[in-house]
Amino acid sequence: MTDRLLELFEQSNGAFLSGEELSERLQISRTAVWKQIERLRQQGYRFEAAPRKGYRLLAKPDIFDLPAFIGKLQTERFGKHVKYYDEVDSTQTVALSLVAEGAPEGTLVLAERQTAGRGRMGRQWHSPKGKGLWMSMILRPKHIPLSFTPQLTLLVSVALCRAIRAIVPVEAGIKWPNDLLIGGRKAAGILLESSAENETLQHIIAGVGIGVNLEPDDYPPELRNVATSLFIEAGYRIDRVELLCRFLLEWEQLYALYHEQGFAPIKLLWEALSVSLHKPIRCQTAQGLVDGYAEGIDELGALAIRLQDGTIRKMYSGDVEFR
Numbered sequence: 001m002t003d004r005l006l007e008l009f010e011q012s013n014g015a016f017l018s019g020e021e022l023s024e025r026l027q028i029s030r031t032a033v034w035k036q037i038e039r040l041r042q043q044g045y046r047f048e049a050a051p052r053k054g055y056r057l058l059a060k061p062d063i064f065d066l067p068a069f070i071g072k073l074q075t076e077r078f079g080k081h082v083k084y085y086d087e088v089d090s091t092q093t094v095a096l097s098l099v100a101e102g103a104p105e106g107t108l109v110l111a112e113r114q115t116a117g118r119g120r121m122g123r124q125w126h127s128p129k130g131k132g133l134w135m136s137m138i139l140r141p142k143h144i145p146l147s148f149t150p151q152l153t154l155l156v157s158v159a160l161c162r163a164i165r166a167i168v169p170v171e172a173g174i175k176w177p178n179d180l181l182i183g184g185r186k187a188a189g190i191l192l193e194s195s196a197e198n199e200t201l202q203h204i205i206a207g208v209g210i211g212v213n214l215e216p217d218d219y220p221p222e223l224r225n226v227a228t229s230l231f232i233e234a235g236y237r238i239d240r241v242e243l244l245c246r247f248l249l250e251w252e253q254l255y256a257l258y259h260e261q262g263f264a265p266i267k268l269l270w271e272a273l274s275v276s277l278h279k280p281i282r283c284q285t286a287q288g289l290v291d292g293y294a295e296g297i298d299e300l301g302a303l304a305i306r307l308q309d310g311t312i313r314k315m316y317s318g319d320v321e322f323r
Contacts, residue, residue, distance in 0.1 A: 001026065005036050006045075009057035018054035043113070044130035046215075061130030062213060062240070064112060069241045077106035078137065078252040079244075085109070087129070089116040091136035092193060095205045098138060105140040108248075117209060119189055126223060131214045133244055137251075139204040142259070146196040149204070150301030150316060151263045153178050153192050154270045156206055159254050160188060161273045163247035164210075170233045173275035176294075176303050176320055180210075181275055185228035187211050208247075212238050263299060270297065276320055281305070285318040294320075 004026060008017060019030040026033065037047055037055060044061025066084050073079050081104060088094050091109040098107055111134050117125030127134045141152070157174045164172045164180065164187075175181050180188035191207040211229035219227055230238045258266055271277060276294050283290045283305060290313060292305035302314040 001028070002036055002040060005033075006040070006057075009055075012056065014056060016048075016050065016053040016056045021054065042128065044128060061112075062237075063130060064110070065241050069244060072241060072245045073248065074245065075106070075248050075252045077104075078248045078255075079106065079108045081107040083107070083109045085111045087111065087113045087115065090114055090118050090207075091134055092118055092191065092205055092207045095136035095138055095207075096193075099203050099205065103138050105138060106252075107138040109136045109138075110134070110244075118207065119191060119209075125189065125209050126219065126227070127209060128214065128218050131218055132212045132229075133208070133210040133240055133247075135209075135244075136205050136207045139206060139255075141201050141204065144201045146194070146199050146201055147300060148263070149192060149194055149201065150177065151258070151266065152204060152206070153190060154297070154301050155254050155258055155266050156190050156192070156208065156251065158266060158269045158273060159251035160190070160208065160210070160247055162269075163243060163250045164188070164230065166250075167243050167246055168230050168234050168238055170230065172273075174270060174273050176274065176276040176297070177301070177317065182228055182230075182233045185226055187228050187230060187233070210243070212240050212243065263301070267297060267299070267301075276303070280323040282321045282323050283315050283318040284321070285315065290315065290318070291323070 008022065008025060019033050022033045023030045041047060045057065046059040047055050048058055049055050083094065088111045091111050091114065095109045113129035114125065114127035114134050117127040117134060119125040157178060157180065161172050161174050161180055170182050172180050172182050172187065178190040179186050188210040192204055194204045195202045211227060213231040214229035215231065216224060254266060277296060279294055281294050290305060292307045295304040295306050295312065297303055298314060302316045305313050305315060307313055
């Protein structure tokens with residue numbers, strides 16, 4: 001049915017088709033027509049709806065050019081093994097199954113759409129088709145204690161921020177611990193899930209979601225005031241292949257630097273790109289709210305907050321809001 005509906009729109013050459021006409025030609029109700037159009041919208045198709053005119057097709061979903069990505073990739077390991085899917089529930093779930101199969105470090109899971117994408121604290125990640133970069137990377141760090149996991153979250157955020165700034169003319173900044181903001185609104189997020197043995201990391205699955213070419217109407221109402229995309233901020237469509245290649249290169253180089261020199265150089269880079277530091281903040285934790293002043297991050301990646309009584313409290317996880 002959706003194939004036939006798309007065929008009618010393509011034959012119309014950009015003209016409006018009324019709900020009544022579509023209903024008659026497809027032999028379904030007008031409600032069923034609306035449902036089919038909404039299903040196509042979820043797949044990345046863009047329609048204009050106008051009273052007494054009907055619908056017209058504005059744009060088809062952007063399909064990620066996998067051969068171009070493979071040809072342009074400049075890394076040695078990251079992204080060299082790539083599993084590409086049109087749709088998955090979550091790239092994190094797929095990556096976890098690949099870990100069990102022995103997938104090498106640098107294996108990338110990339111999906112055009114996630115139906116149950118995961119964010120931090122069990123939140124769902126909005127992942128419409130063809131609009132973003134929804135991915136997970138398998139890391140197998142060597143001889144790194146489990147307590148160092150927050151450092152790697154900050155490393156990924158630095159790589160992502162540097163890549164976005166290199167490709168797109170926007171002032172992206174990092175909000176502790178794992179968000180990329182542009183103009184105070186979230187454009188990307190990071191989720192690290194790990195396993196350890198004897199307090200040493202065995203593997204990490206690093207999930208990254210980037211709102212690349214989403215338009216305002218692509219966001220549900222509850223996200224429109226807090227989320228943004230590179231397209232919205234830059235005013236033009238971003239080449240997803242170019243952005244992903246740059247991100248993986250930045251990531252691989254910083255990961256190598258981390259193994260050679262430790263967290264110190266990553267910490268300096270993170271502080272230079274942070275929008276969280278030296279500001280009054282409120283941090284929501286499992287134990288409750290913590291109000292204070294963001295002083296910096298420590299050697300483990302924890303956020304140091306100076307409380308009103310002058311004492312320093314270190315936060316290893318939580319949601320930060322600016323006061």
